[in-house]
Amino acid sequence: EAQVTQNPRYLITVTGKKLTVTCSQNMNHEYMSWYRQDPGLGLRQIYYSMNVEVTDKGDVPEGYKVSRKEKRNFPLILESPSPNQTSLYFCASSSYPYYHRLGDNEQFFGPGTRLTVL
């Protein structure tokens, strides 16, 4: 089954304790992305990756790091989490970053990781 998986699904941690949220896709997609979802703000992109070893900042990258050592994995790293990073996080992947009429380029989202930083 084609899917994007994230772990953990729920995490409560304390300020300053480094954490990693893993993301993995089994669709051989080049493009992967991390979003955070906050009430009233919708989905905002944190980082994205066009391919292995190619990553770039999204709209809200401060306080986050990512890596793309393998095509299937795109972990999100919070080196020193703070309470304002409490949010719902989504990983997504697609064949290409852009949409075109030929289709088959849907961006698939993972199930989400709810993070609380105390």
Next chain:
Amino acid sequence: GQQLNQSPQSMFIQEGEDVSMNCTSSSIFNTWLWYKQDPGEGPVLLIALYKAGELTSNGRLTAQFGITRKDSFLNISASIPSDVGIYFCAGQSDGLPDDKIIFGKGTRLHILP
């Protein structure tokens, strides 16, 4: 930067009613997308629109790409309980780096018993 204004923020309707929501921008977009997020899940693509004026249906859902390329709407006919969730519009334009898409803030749909 480019922004999408999605309205309404939330809707409370009776089962069986039709629903309409829209997304507008001051910028031109080449692609409009509509997603639905069920409680506890990630967003799932409902409809993709690629051409100004295009009208596309997916079951009880109909979406249109505005002629000006600055807006789009989504209609849901004869709503049912499983329509509950958050609906996001998203757009893609040449003005955005690496062909990224941006999302509206979402419309939360509630269906009253």
